[in-house]
Amino acid sequence: MALVLNEDEVMLRDTAEGFFAEKAPVKALRTLRDTNDETGFDRALWSEMADMGFAGIAIGEDHGGVDMGFQAAGLLAEQMGKNLTASPFLSTAILAATALREAGSDAQKSEWLPKIASGETVMAVALDEGPKHNPAGIETTAEKSGNGFKLNGAKAMVVDGHVADQLIVAAKTDDGLAFFLVDPKAKGVEIERTIMVDAHNAARIDLNDVEVDGDALIGETNAEDALHKMLAAGRGIVAAELLGAGSEAFRSTVEYIKERKQFGVPVGSFQALQHRSSHLYSELEIARSAVLGALTALDAGDENANRYCSMAKAKLGEVAKLAALEGVQMHGGVGMTDEYDIGLFLKRVRVLQELLGDAAYHQNDYAKANKF
Amino acid sequence: MTDMNLDEFRTEVRGWLAENCPEEMRTPVEGDQDVCWGGRNFEFQSEAQKVWLERMAAKGWTVPTWPTEYGGAGLSRAEEKVLLSEMRKINARSPLTSFGIWMLGPALLKFGNDEQKAEHLPKIARGEIRWCQGYSEPNAGSDLASLATKAEDKGDHWIVNGQKVWTSYADKADWIFCLVRTDNTKGKHYGISFVLFDMETPGVEARPIKLISGRSPFCETFFEDVKVPKENLVGEENKGWTIAKYLLTHEREGIGAAAPMRPIHEVAAMSLGLDESDRLADPMLRTKIAEAEIDDWAFGLTMARKLAESKAGQSMGADSSMLKYYGTELNKRKFELMMDAAGHDGLEWESERSRDGKLARSWLRTKANSIEGGTSEIQLNIISKHILELPGA
Structure with a gap:
């Protein structure tokens, strides 16, 4: 590898x-x-x-x-x-x-x-529906209707959903989960932009008797293999984004504690902060390997690649969150101000760690896959 | 080396191993009794263990990357990887494990003179001499540089007096690599010298220390008027701290790497059982096990990555402290979970069922992981100072 x-x-x-x-x-x-x-x-x-x-x-x-x-x-x-x-x-x-x-x-x-x-x-992929990532629990349906399908359901946390020129909707068919191309302006599609805590895009999308042609179906009426590959890629890439956000939160924090003085010395000279910083450095190094391992496995077509991407998402969800939390704490009062960037990292990491499954989701998934 | 050459090398290795690795040496190592440590007084567990060592040593494969003149095979890192992966495929045991290979060898290759290399390295490679490490003292643990074992200059030799502690297997070792104080006038890091001597020299005494595991892998080692010839000094007099630190980075890389063990979730599933949806009956433990196993995967990748990076000409440096810190803390966490998973069964100490408390004793042994070779706190200090460059670290 x-x-x-x-x-x-x-x-x-x-x-x-x-x-x-x-x-x-x-x-x-x-x-x-x-x-x-x-x-x-x-x-x-x-x-x-x-x-x-x-x-x-x-x-x-x-x-x-x-x-x-x-x-x-x-x-x-x-x-x-x-x-x-x-x-x-x-x-x-x-x-x-x-x-x-x-x-x-x-x-x-x-x-x-x-x-x-x-x-x-x-394009935006409309996948999740409830408050937590749960692809196995998708309830949006695609019923056969004439030469095409009729879609019904409600999607949430659709990233870039309000500006997409084209939607890809995951819905249940008689054969399994499938993807459908849906024009966001089609009749029965209602899109509400939901600006998130991190100031990035998302939307809620309601689908009420939305009629699509037969050729709107992407491939087959059971696209679960493709769904899993897409989820793996998405999780691996979000993990990489978390690595970037977590590493930058950490870097700027270390820089800050070298400058900020209290009791006449830089606060970074206190061992209480040094040890937590060194621990976080170690966690970020381990996390980096998880991302590299998962994405190279995906490129190599490794049979465990999907699992590794899920594991990387679990690890990065935890580590980037720790980096952001420690970042705010070590910044002290200014960490609570909008002026300093560290708060923006806290918010972005909170969204990314939730997206496509948080650490608990993927730990549970790991356990299920390993039969315990 | 090109990939094609590597493929050829792999074929050659595979053929040689098939022919030369005895069947008995293709079973998992169950405990220390299965490890070949070598040395003057080593009692081979079996003829197969002896033959395996001799054959591998003759190929230079006990120390594959060392130069051939010193008993190695001069392999590149890539070739070594091929050798190790082929050995793993047939579950071949390591033919020889020793502090000579793992710690002293790399230090001698870097700092030893030609005579020292020619004298000591081949004997390490062939498993003829077993080494121990004389570093810690009763008053010099985390603060290693404050060591006080005194070496008095007597012209062509020193007279050494003092005490070492936590000397692993000192009672079984033939020679010791030892830090002694040759000067105490210029601050603690100056005045330390790195010397080698025979454990049979008059005045050396090793006493085993009984540990919480009931075992005694460590000793207290006493020196009373021990005569050490000056030619046994490695590097420069008073400047042994550099060598000591270099050797520690090798030691740390080694301690961070834990031996493979059975997945915790398997033990837990067997011991605690699964509920109607095939989940571990204890949901809290289930999450912790998943978390630890994911960390274990990512840590394994990190070891491989750091090794690959250092191969590409980038020094691992203080990252060996990161690996040591994370690896040992993770190992302790894994054994705590293993004990949780095993429950009452894991507490048995002397029964045949528990193979003399194998799990409990291993669990206790892991508590030393984050103390030996520099405590976790010391590793965190090193990261703060050398990697993060925090003030005053």
């Missing part, structure tokens, strides 16, 4: 590091938030990301992508985590692209994947 980055990956990481720090730093998120931006991300930025090949990172070259794989996608996500960058990367370039790539017919792939890679189309 390649746990050390190769030359191409190092180059991509360095490029991404410079790109996001310059084009989409934390300040950019503040602007989106404070101007109540309707889109919730910068469309010009997304267009530039597409030009850089980022939107097509997990899309084959025959469909206009650069096909660098999930390890590479993780390197981008890590930088976005570090800068709290708002973009439809997860919703469109990872979740939607993977669902289409894994389940779609040749015609569907040819139609949609190039539009994702070029940045032309923003």
